[in-house]
Amino acid sequence: MGFLSSRRKKSRLAPELDDQDLGKLLKSLMATTKTGMIATTDLCVAQISRLLHQHQGDWDRRTHRMGVLADYLAETHLSRSWAAREPRNADALELHAWTQVARARRQGSLEEAAGxxxxxxxxxxxxxDDPTPWVILLEVARLEGWERSQVFGVWNEVLARDRWNREAYMSMLGYLSPEEAGSRVQVxxxxxxxxxxMPANVPCAATELTxxxxxxxxxxxxxxxxxxxARNHWSQTMATQALDRVAHTWVQPGFLRHAKALADLNILAYALxxxxRRRDAAAVFEVLGGVVTPWPWQVGGDPLTxxxxxxxxxxxxM
Structure with a gap:
């Protein structure tokens, strides 16, 4: 991960995190995705396709980019148009499927689940070889309340292709929680x-802390x-050990290299x-350089505030 300058920067929500190419694409899409013009759709599709073809085989980077684009495009028709025009294009199919899931997360139900x-x-x-379709299916399984054996079947398909896929591990945390199909003990x-x-610096390294x-x-x-x-939770042995294991290593330059490293550092700063543990948190804030993720900050109110x-x-x- 390319760390940002330690100089204090204005806080900002940046879904792309430190992915500069993704950030440029989001800015380009901002002014064009809602016009509905065919030429505009062609241009957007070409830009998205080009980005998704970068870093072939880097499933961590691809999953991050696909997820951010799906969230951004969830209220547009672009992904549907692309999938309809190129039904044998895996990128188009995955992006459209993920936009449907992103929309379902906002609305509470998945339309056209079979589709x-x-x-x-x-x-x-x-x-x-691509784990992305299975990552999306894992979300579908949670939304649709699939049988446990089916959920774990999809989970194993992800792991067979990308052993430490962050999105899949976070999804399983949600599935195994008491709020869904599991319990605290299962988590x-x-x-x-x-x-x-698990190695200490893989993409899913924040699973325990999350x-x-x-x-x-x-x-x-x-x-x-x-x-x-509730604050007493952080004085309990398991919570303290979870923080101790990562508080000093994650801020070391080059230790975290995965696409959502800044998201994990937001989690760490929040938990500290x-x-x-203000002194430890100060070092994390310096590395973040003002890049804010909505979760977990939004639990207390406006995330930037x-x-x-x-x-x-x-x-x-202080």
Missing amino acids: VVDMCLRAAEIAP LDFVDSLGLR AQVFQYHCLIGRGGVEALV MAAD EFDQAHRRAAPG
């Missing part, structure tokens, strides 16, 4: 099994006394501030 599944399976047939078992074999933040938010969400004492307030509290002398 989304079909697109994913067709893309998987066209590009058998802990999942994290423990991962820790036994699980701890989920638990912290669960306590806050219960309200009453539990919410008042929740644990009142929450980030800025936390950043100020972490400053020496």
Whole structure:
């Protein structure tokens, strides 16, 4: 990961994180995706296709780019038009399927679920080494409440192609949570099994810390006394160890190299501030350079406001 300057920069939401080529494409798409003109669609498709063909075989980078584009295009017709015009193009099928899932996450239900599944399976047939169709199917499985054996079947298909796919691990955390189809014990078992074999700087390195933040938010969400004492979560052994394992290594230049490294550093900064480890958090804020991700900051309110307030509290002398 190319670290940003340590000089204080204005905080900003940047879905592309430090992917400059993706950021340029998003700016280009901003003024053109909603016009509906055929020529504009052709131009956007050409730009998207060119970006997705960069870094062939870098599934981590591809998953990040596909997910960001899907979120951005979820309320447009561009991906549908591309998939209709090129039904044998795996990129087009995957992007359209993912935009449908992104829209479903916002609306609460997946329209044309069978069609989304079909697109994913067709893309998987066209590009058998690509984990992306299976990553999307994992989200479909959660939205549609598939049987547990089916969910784990899709999960294994992802791992067979991309062992440490961050998106898939985060999706499984959600699936195994008490809010979906699992329990706190199942989340802990999942994290423990991962820790036994996972290298320290793979794309899914934030799985354990994310699980701890989920638990912290669960306590806050219960309200009453539990919410008042939720901060005590970070003094418990498992939470403390999760922070200790990464607080000093993640900020080292070159240690984290995956596409969503800045997203993981946002999680780390948030958790360190929740644990009142301000000095450690200050070092993370410096590396972030003002790049903010909505989650987990949005749990407390406006993410930019929450980030800025936390950043100020972490400053020496505060």
